[in-house]
Amino acid sequence: MIDDRFIYLKIYSRDKKRIIIKKLEEIVKYITATQIPDSIENVHPEFIKVQVILARTNLIRKMRMFGGEGCLKYSECDICDEGHCITILYEDELKEKWGSRYNSIMRAIEDSIKATEGLVITMNNKPIMAKFHNTCGGATENSENVIGNRVMYLRKVLCDYCLNSPNWExxxxxxxxxxxxxxxxxxxxxxxxxxxxxxxxxxxxxxxxxxxxxxxxxxxxxxxxxxxxxxxxxxxxxxxxxxxxxxxxTCGQGDGLGLCQYGANQMALIGFKFNDIINYYFTGVEIKEIEKPCIKWPLKEKILVIDPGHGGDDNVGVKGHQGLMEKDVVLKISKRLKEFLEKLGAVVYLTRYDDEYVSLNRRAELSNKIRPNFFISIHLNSFYNPSIRGCEMYYYKGDIESKRLAECIMDRMVKNINVVNKGIKVAAFFLLREVGASSLHIDIDYITNPEVEKLLQNSEYIDKIAESITQGIVEYYKF
Structure with a gap:
């Protein structure tokens, strides 16, 4: 029986060969017991709390209910236990791993789950990739040197706490x-x-x-x-x-990303608390209690910056054949988009609220000060051939979250306003490159197409565009 007080996961079970539903914290228990190295002889309770929070964070990040991608192999579930999503050992396997220490370790994990109930590691109100490894060997690693793109919270930190690890050399x-x-x-x-x-x-x-x-x-x-x-x-x-x-x-064991397990346990042994340990290894994060998504406000606590392109007398953007200017249309779309998003619980900022010039540097600075979940720049396109029309979206290389958001928004725009899908592409535009958050550039359509220009003068059509983008954002965060 489902109890609304708890969060549940859909898991594809390798043993049962079907999807099962389990309480989040039950799976957190097994994953934590799986991930703590059995070679650490004196496992400190504060380190166990750290591992519990890491396990919970990674599961929440994966869950569709919280905007995660779910299991890529089994489309109807959040994770599978085949090792494709995450490795999970169950009771018999854990008894074999821990031997005579099994009962004490499991009790300590259960106590840690209660002590850290609901806590996850976040940045900008979104669960992080809670990476960890066995032994860093003196320093953790910057994300771009391992996974190819810069992640703000996965920065190199010096660590000599793992000096006595058996895996130091x-x-x-x-x-x-x-x-x-x-x-x-x-x-x-x-x-x-x-x-x-x-x-x-x-x-x-x-x-x-x-x-x-x-x-x-x-x-x-x-x-x-x-x-x-x-x-x-x-x-x-x-x-x-x-x-x-x-x-x-070799020196150390693992890829060096995120938390060093031996170092974290040593920090616990010399008196550091779980929150101190997490904040040492993950840069600029917050530890906070996760909230179940609200049906009425599906975008609650999501922070978004909407950037109406261009603005001012000398930066009108592109023009239609009847004189309609890009700067005016994208401001109308952005203002309506802000209204729709705020009704669903989001906190929304615009880079400009009037017909004024705002430099690209200033737009990036504004966004980086706010640190949103997403930065979305709204534009229109042009072409010498007036028959060309369609929507194009751009994201910065390696920004997988923006690509997924673009797919959701494009799907809604195609269905709702019958826009032509001209593709989701990688680009190195200034704002995509300089804004520190996941960023998306949307060219709504071609203003140089007479039919499109006429539609863009209709307030109902503007609303449909804003509604479509809103629905795409909700879909991104949807279960």
């Missing part, structure tokens, strides 16, 4: 054959005169005209070729040395 020997196979490369065949230089090990090889080694530096010490022949019992001074095995020494 690692060593692995890999054969040349395995390297060739896995990297799809081919090393040169060994010949007596093969020229091989391994800095710090074998270098400064001096050969005569016949290829015999006159001198060679090994391990920083210089030898004559004849000395090496005698010492190593070689048949000749015409020789080459190549490795059969490469030893690889």
């Amino acid at each position: 690692g060593y692995k020997e890999i054969s040349i054959e395995e390297i060739e196979e896995k990297l799809k490369v081919k090393f040169p065949n060994l010949t007596p005169t093969l020229k091989i230089d391994m800095k710090g090990f074998i270098e400064e090889i001096d050969r005569d005209e016949e290829g015999r080694i006159k001198s060679i530096k090994i391990g920083g010490k210089l030898f004559k070729g004849t000395e090496i022949k005698e010492i190593l019992k070689l048949d000749s001074t015409r020789f080459s040395i190549v490795p059969k095995i490469l030893g690889v020494k």
